[in-house]
Amino acid sequence: MPPDATRNLLDKVWDAHAVRELPSGQTQLFIGLHLIHEVTSPQAFAMLREMELPVRFPERTFATVDHIIPTRSQKRPLADELAEQMLQALERNTADSGITFFGPSSGHQGVVHVIGPELGLTQPGMTIACGDSHTSTHGAFGSMAFGIGTSQVRDVLATQCLAMARPRVRRIDVTGKLAGGVYAKDVILAIIRQLGVEGGVGFAYEYAGPVIDAMTIEERLTVCNMSIEGGARCGYVNPDAVTVDYLRGRPYSPRGAAFDRAAKYWLSLASGPAASYDDRVELDGNALAPSVTWGINPGQSVGVDERLPVPSAVPDGERAALEEAYAFMQLEPGTPIAGTKVDVTFIGSCTNGRISDLREAARVARTGKVASGVKALVVPGSQEVAKQAEEEGLDEVFRAAGFEWRKPGCSMCLAMNPDKLVGPQICASSSNRNFKGRQGSPTGRTLLMSPAMVAAAALAGAVTDVREVL
Numbered sequence: 001m002p003p004d005a006t007r008n009l010l011d012k013v014w015d016a017h018a019v020r021e022l023p024s025g026q027t028q029l030f031i032g033l034h035l036i037h038e039v040t041s042p043q044a045f046a047m048l049r050e051m052e053l054p055v056r057f058p059e060r061t062f063a064t065v066d067h068i069i070p071t072r073s074q075k076r077p078l079a080d081e082l083a084e085q086m087l088q089a090l091e092r093n094t095a096d097s098g099i100t101f102f103g104p105s106s107g108h109q110g111v112v113h114v115i116g117p118e119l120g121l122t123q124p125g126m127t128i129a130c131g132d133s134h135t136s137t138h139g140a141f142g143s144m145a146f147g148i149g150t151s152q153v154r155d156v157l158a159t160q161c162l163a164m165a166r167p168r169v170r171r172i173d174v175t176g177k178l179a180g181g182v183y184a185k186d187v188i189l190a191i192i193r194q195l196g197v198e199g200g201v202g203f204a205y206e207y208a209g210p211v212i213d214a215m216t217i218e219e220r221l222t223v224c225n226m227s228i229e230g231g232a233r234c235g236y237v238n239p240d241a242v243t244v245d246y247l248r249g250r251p252y253s254p255r256g257a258a259f260d261r262a263a264k265y266w267l268s269l270a271s272g273p274a275a276s277y278d279d280r281v282e283l284d285g286n287a288l289a290p291s292v293t294w295g296i297n298p299g300q301s302v303g304v305d306e307r308l309p310v311p312s313a314v315p316d317g318e319r320a321a322l323e324e325a326y327a328f329m330q331l332e333p334g335t336p337i338a339g340t341k342v343d344v345t346f347i348g349s350c351t352n353g354r355i356s357d358l359r360e361a362a363r364v365a366r367t368g369k370v371a372s373g374v375k376a377l378v379v380p381g382s383q384e385v386a387k388q389a390e391e392e393g394l395d396e397v398f399r400a401a402g403f404e405w406r407k408p409g410c411s412m413c414l415a416m417n418p419d420k421l422v423g424p425q426i427c428a429s430s431s432n433r434n435f436k437g438r439q440g441s442p443t444g445r446t447l448l449m450s451p452a453m454v455a456a457a458a459l460a461g462a463v464t465d466v467r468e469v470l
């Protein structure tokens, strides 16, 4: 048996990027691609200036503005003075260092985890770092992608390396076939529900099986995006023909014969048929329903056809977490999640702000009008996504149904811009975190679900089973 047949992708990519083993037991890992944005980079650049160090590999570093950018108008100067200052700081830092910046006038601006893949910057076998938790998204291509803190952003800018502990690998096979109205978001919410929000600590998740094999790259991006919500250090899907097809012709993809050589290498990175894993888990894709979170972490979800859990019926160790969630969410244990009223709906984010997400949501939007009193936002993940959606007339579909069509950015995923919940509003959201206060109001409540489910909630004014609408 060839040696590659027994190695998994993480081992191959890790070993190819290991500079040396450190006395701490960590590995000094070379980082192939560094993505930066306006929130976690300014302090890192300041530290570099203090140490009089240049950016080591500006050609491997790419920047965009996403968190603070307003979505009503992105005309300069931005209406929010602090946001304008942060944008100018990024412009200065990238210009001074020779880093490519995809700013508002570039035509490529957007959420960092949306633009990397669509530009072809993200490629199989890469090590990728970004000062953002959801960097795991890029694993959809078979890369090792790590969210890092500000001091690590400094380290990567200065050395293009990170000190990392090698994660163990858990293979998660999703078997069967998804039913209509059940999406990648439902798969990852079900995985996190089954394994827990800390179940992945110390692991990389390798997603595989017929359901993952049948997914598009955009769907795989949604799954990998939320690996971090399950506690995993990163998540990935083995590269295959779907990966190669997606990358062909992208602005930063190799061209001509170089592409064919790269594709051969990319495919060779997939875990071998006899690869070993530290753990294996299986999930039955046939049994999945649209998922909705009801609590204050992404593991607290139910199928849309289920009732909310009753604290007295769960094991002692789990009761306190449920009670804390109910105290915040003010929902009634034992009641069906379907029918829960919503005040706001948000379609967007690095989890579900891609063109395929907007197409599915628009299918639902075509069937009705946004319920009276509901504020419904659609925020494309990037300028490219917005352009494509507008060419297809999706913006008009949303507007005709009563949704607001906005400019690209993180928007109400994290509410670092003016898009915020007010008071205890409940928001049906296609984003990835339902933590207390995540969407801009300390008492605001978030229900995570797929973009199609969000659209259905907007029309009904309440959580609704999208399978009854499509």
Ligand code: SF4
Pocket (backbone or CB within 6 Å): 066, 067, 111, 112, 113, 132, 134, 349, 350, 351, 409, 410, 413, 414, 431, 432
């Ligand atoms: S969309 Fe949300 S999760 Fe993604 S990068 Fe922006 S703030 Fe972070």
